[in-house]
């Protein structure tokens with residue numbers, strides 16, 4: 076799957092923070108922050124303003140997948156639905172070895188994972204430090 080790295084802008088630097096785009100027209104949130112337009116009302120990118128997500132973020136749902144649904148996804152993998160902002164839920168990789176450590180509604184924190192071999196990096200989520208002690 077090396078050809079994918081040519082299609083994806085290489086993330087050569089680590090993003091400062093997980094960010095969403097807030098729409099000046101409808102006040103809705105979109106992700107990622109550099110979307111070409113508002114996902115709610117279609118407003119163009121110049122109506123959107125990036126703002127960092129709050130942290131921790133709530134885990135709404137999760138599932139362990141055993142099929143490689145995306146290039147580079149090593150399975151089994153835990154995929155969760157994470158509330159990034161009001162009205163904005165994204166599916167993301169949950170960086171845990173086993174879903175048994177997860178609980179609905181638990182606090183997560185975003186962690187940037189750099190891509191290997193020039194591939195684009197991605198945000199993953201881990202249980203917030205205060206809840207990972209167990």
Ligand SMILES: [Zn+2]
Pocket residue numbers: 098099100101102103113114115116117118
């Ligand atoms: Zn909008």
